[in-house]
Amino acid sequence: MMVIGLTGGIGSGKTTVAGFFEEIGIPVYIADDAGRRLMNTSKEIREAVIQIFGEEAYNKKLPNRKFIASKVFNDKGLLSRLNQIIHPAVERDFNSWLSDQTSEYVIYEAAILYETGGYKKCDYSILVTAPQKLRILRLQKRDDSSVEEIQERMNNQWSDEKKSQMADFLINNEELAQTKLQVEHIHHEILKAGKNC
Numbered sequence: 254m255m256v257i258g259l260t261g262g263i264g265s266g267k268t269t270v271a272g273f274f275e276e277i278g279i280p281v282y283i284a285d286d287a288g289r290r291l292m293n294t295s296k297e298i299r300e301a302v303i304q305i306f307g308e309e310a311y312n313k314k315l316p317n318r319k320f321i322a323s324k325v326f327n328d329k330g331l332l333s334r335l336n337q338i339i340h341p342a343v344e345r346d347f348n349s350w351l352s353d354q355t356s357e358y359v360i361y362e363a364a365i366l367y368e369t370g371g372y373k374k375c376d377y378s379i380l381v382t383a384p385q386k387l388r389i390l391r392l393q394k395r396d397d398s399s400v401e402e403i404q405e406r407m408n409n410q411w412s413d414e415k416k417s418q419m420a421d422f423l424i425n426n427e428e429l430a431q432t433k434l435q436v437e438h439i440h441h442e443i444l445k446a447g448k449n450c
């Protein structure tokens with residue numbers, strides 16, 4: 254079964270795009286959601302995170318995400334240590350999920366796919382882009398994040414220019430109806446490519 258990586262910078266609209274693939278009937282795995290679930294449920298992850306960030310990193314048994322975010326997004330060394338705890342656990346969880354799927358392909362949505370090398374395990378990858386100003390406006394509307402907090406996360410992600418050189422498909426997500434058409438086109442291209450394998 255083909256695995257199609259789906260990525261994009263913060264606020265680009267990758268979860269929105271993933272929703273369009275789901276509407277077509279394609280199973281979608283969202284790494285951000287899995288990371289969140291595993292941080293909430295895994296004792297090993299909780300212990301490892303507390304070892305790095307101290308007791309304040311968890312409140313009872315739930316992670317203090319704002320506190321952890323305030324530490325990692327302006328310290329690349331700490332972010333890398335956190336990634337090293339979460340990413341292998343997400344990979345195991347994804348492989349177990351994948352073994353239950355029966356469709357022609359699945360979508361693996363991850364915020365950082367090229368940065369981690371995760372794209373190498375995908376048959377193809379899709380990059381969702383949108384102008385940076387628009388992404389910031391969307392995030393301000395959706396979350397209570399400040400421009401500085403958004404910018405810090407962007408600083409820990411590769412630029413669209415760099416990522417677009419590695420992507421097999423690009424989706425420009427400005428106008429939703431156009432985005433949906435691009436998803437439908439890529440879906441047909443993926444099915445064609447699968448038949449030629």
Ligand SMILES: CC(C)(COP(=O)(O)OP(=O)(O)OC[C@H]1O[C@@H](n2cnc3c(N)ncnc32)[C@H](O)[C@@H]1O)[C@@H](O)C(=O)NCCC(=O)NCCS
Binds near residue numbers: 262285319335363364
């Ligand atoms: C630091 C944490 C606790 C902050 O949680 P929070 O709820 O504020 O953010 P959330 O996880 O929903 O991510 C929102 C967005 O932040 C950006 N982001 C998250 N993790 C990273 C990262 N490791 N590198 C760069 N950007 C990131 C992405 O654009 C992502 O879509 C959390 O992001 C985290 O544990 N990150 C490290 C693990 C990771 O990479 N998770 C994502 C994929 S598995």
Ligand SMILES: Nc1ncnc2c1ncn2[C@@H]1O[C@H](COP(=O)(O)OP(=O)(O)OP(=O)(O)O)[C@@H](O)[C@H]1O
Binds near residue numbers: 263268270285364427
């Ligand atoms: N084309 C669009 N037009 C208007 N609003 C949009 C569009 N695409 C996404 N949005 C909105 O912008 C916000 C960010 O989109 P979404 O959550 O899909 O992005 P994301 O890349 O998954 O974000 P994150 O990096 O935080 O996980 C959401 O509130 C979403 O509803």
